[in-house]
Amino acid sequence: MPVARIQLLNDEVIGKIAAGEVVERPAAAIKELVENSLDAGASAVTVEIRDGGISYFRVTDNGSGIPSGDIRMAFERHATSKITRAQDLHSIATLGFRGEALASIAAVSHVTCTTRTKADASGIKVKNDGGQITSIEEAACPEGTTFVVRDLFFNTPVRLKFLKKPATEAGFVTDLMMRLILSRPDVSFRYINQGKTVYHSAGDGKLESAVFSIYGSEMLRSMRKVEGNQSGVSLKGYVGIGESARGNRGHQSFFINGRYMKSNILSAAVESACRERVMIGKFPSCVLHLTMPYDTVDVNVHPNKLEVRFQNELAVAEAIKNLVHDSLH
Numbered sequence: 417m418p419v420a421r422i423q424l425l426n427d428e429v430i431g432k433i434a435a436g437e438v439v440e441r442p443a444a445a446i447k448e449l450v451e452n453s454l455d456a457g458a459s460a461v462t463v464e465i466r467d468g469g470i471s472y473f474r475v476t477d478n479g480s481g482i483p484s485g486d487i488r489m490a491f492e493r494h495a496t497s498k499i500t501r502a503q504d505l506h507s508i509a510t511l512g513f514r515g516e517a518l519a520s521i522a523a524v525s526h527v528t529c530t531t532r533t534k535a536d537a538s539g540i541k542v543k544n545d546g547g548q549i550t551s552i553e554e555a556a557c558p559e560g561t562t563f564v565v566r567d568l569f570f571n572t573p574v575r576l577k578f579l580k581k582p583a584t585e586a587g588f589v590t591d592l593m594m595r596l597i598l599s600r601p602d603v604s605f606r607y608i609n610q611g612k613t614v615y616h617s618a619g620d621g622k623l624e625s626a627v628f629s630i631y632g633s634e635m636l637r638s639m640r641k642v643e644g645n646q647s648g649v650s651l652k653g654y655v656g657i658g659e660s661a662r663g664n665r666g667h668q669s670f671f672i673n674g675r676y677m678k679s680n681i682l683s684a685a686v687e688s689a690c691r692e693r694v695m696i697g698k699f700p701s702c703v704l705h706l707t708m709p710y711d712t713v714d715v716n717v718h719p720n721k722l723e724v725r726f727q728n729e730l731a732v733a734e735a736i737k738n739l740v741h742d743s744l745h
């Protein structure tokens with residue numbers, strides 16, 4: 417067999433490989449776009465999907481907008497307005513920072529972005545098809561940004577095949593929206609699936625209102641309020657025991673400095689605090705916000721950024737366990 421020569425991959429191939437890591441399914445792409453909206457200071461965000469987001473999804477915000485001069489750059493890989501120096505990686509306060517999302521989503525779909533900043537008199541509408549900007553034109557639009565993404569993975573058939581049924585993909589988006597709403601009570605979210613509004617949060621800044629918009633009044637009333645400080649962690653939220661416990665951990669939501677995180681350590685801490693108040697085989701439900709110094713948690717662990725590393729894991733777990741335990745007694 418002849419020895420193959422080593423070559424650098426071209427941009428198109430690099431784009432498709434990276435896209436596969438960042439946007440493995442519609443929910444992942446939507447998460448990236450909504451996080452951009454939040455980073456842009458939006459107070460209202462609408463997410464609409466059709467066919468589980470596979471054929472169509474839309475994210476509309478009333479945030480800062482993208483300056484028309486920056487729009488080409490926004491779609492470039494590793495292009496970001498959020499960090500400039502390696503040092504910034506130690507104190508990340510925005511949700512995004514890798515500058516990969518727009519480039520990755522555009523590489524595997526048809527994207528239309530309509531955007532206007534406060535400073536610009538008129539907005540722009542940009543089309544990007546499979547990673548190439550195909551048109552930029554002036555557009556009348558309100559301040560803020562709308563992304564419409566069509567036919568995700570149209571040019572990567574293997575990825576498309578790995579997607580689940582539209583209903584299952586829609587379920588992933590619904591989970592995502594639940595976490596987003598619970599993570600940001602100060603933002604009014606509207607989530608529309610197949611033309612029907614599924615969630616609409618008030619955005620009045622109260623966690624209680626956010627919990628209400630997801631779980632309804634009955635469940636909210638049955639949940640216990642948790643609040644307190646220990647070991648540099650400030651904890652706030654609700655824990656559901658008894659009737660509000662669930663058959664799995666799907667309704668345990670943890671937010672660290674506003675960011676949704678999965679954490680076995682935190683789940684175990686809550687479960688241990690609730691042990692005597694939850695039937696065997698059930699799991700407490702919870703919506704818990706942890707606030708802690710940015711330099712004591714590392715979120716730069718994986719591109720989908722769901723995992724977190726605590727500087728002092730045991731102290732955090734102990735603090736959560738104690739604070740939840742105290743609030744139940």
Ligand code: ADP
Pocket residue numbers: 448449452453456477479480481482490491495496497498511512513514515516517518519561
């Ligand atoms: P990152 O979020 O890591 O910076 P992205 O690829 O997600 O990278 O976005 C690239 C850039 O495009 C952002 O840094 C931001 O400047 C701009 N941008 C994207 N979406 C929005 C939005 N909804 N509102 C304002 N600016 C946005």
Ligand code: MG
Pocket residue numbers: 448451452511512513515517518
């Ligand atoms: Mg981003």
